[in-house]
Amino acid sequence: MAKMTIRQAGDPVLREKSLPVVKIDKSIHKLLDNMAETMYAATGVGLAAPQVGESKRVIVIDAGDGLLELINPRIVASEGVQLCKQEGCLSFPGLFGEVERAFKIKLEAVNRQRQKIRLSAEGIKAQAIQHEIDHLDGILFIDRATSISKQEEEKAEE
Numbered sequence: 427m428a429k430m431t432i433r434q435a436g437d438p439v440l441r442e443k444s445l446p447v448v449k450i451d452k453s454i455h456k457l458l459d460n461m462a463e464t465m466y467a468a469t470g471v472g473l474a475a476p477q478v479g480e481s482k483r484v485i486v487i488d489a490g491d492g493l494l495e496l497i498n499p500r501i502v503a504s505e506g507v508q509l510c511k512q513e514g515c516l517s518f519p520g521l522f523g524e525v526e527r528a529f530k531i532k533l534e535a536v537n538r539q540r541q542k543i544r545l546s547a548e549g550i551k552a553q554a555i556q557h558e559i560d561h562l563d564g565i566l567f568i569d570r571a572t573s574i575s576k577q578e579e580e581k582a583e584e
């Protein structure tokens with residue numbers, strides 16, 4: 427595994443719409459491994475492939491309950507509202523925004539074994555998944571934030 431460079435605000439790749447993964451092969455497995463390593467090294471709770479320069483619909487999440495690898499994730503239902511007061515992003519160090527997100531989501535994705543998976547998530551995990559899927563469409567949390575603050579101290583970032 428290898429740690430990858432996290433693309434920062436202003437990098438055009440962060441604004442691209444990522445393409446679906448057609449073939450889940452060794453290169454996707456390697457990407458997933460490297461993304462997880464990069465996310466953990468940065469103490470983030472999520473990372474999307476465009477953040478490491480790959481316009482592919484791949485995300486990794488760990489909201490404290492283990493690593494979740496999602497290929498071609500798609501939200502199929504959402505319910506309720508949560509106000510995320512301190513949402514951050516590894517591509518925007520030190521920046522936090524207040525963002526409204528669905529409280530509960532149901533999603534479909536494919537795992538590294540090429541199996542179709544369905545899962546639901548709520549709270550912080552649902553927040554992280556919505557944040558990362560936004561990345562796949564070139565949408566950044568600053569686009570959704572109703573207010574943004576700058577902070578020096580380190581907080582959980584996505």
Ligand code: CO
Nearest residue numbers: 515516517584
């Ligand atoms: Co982010």
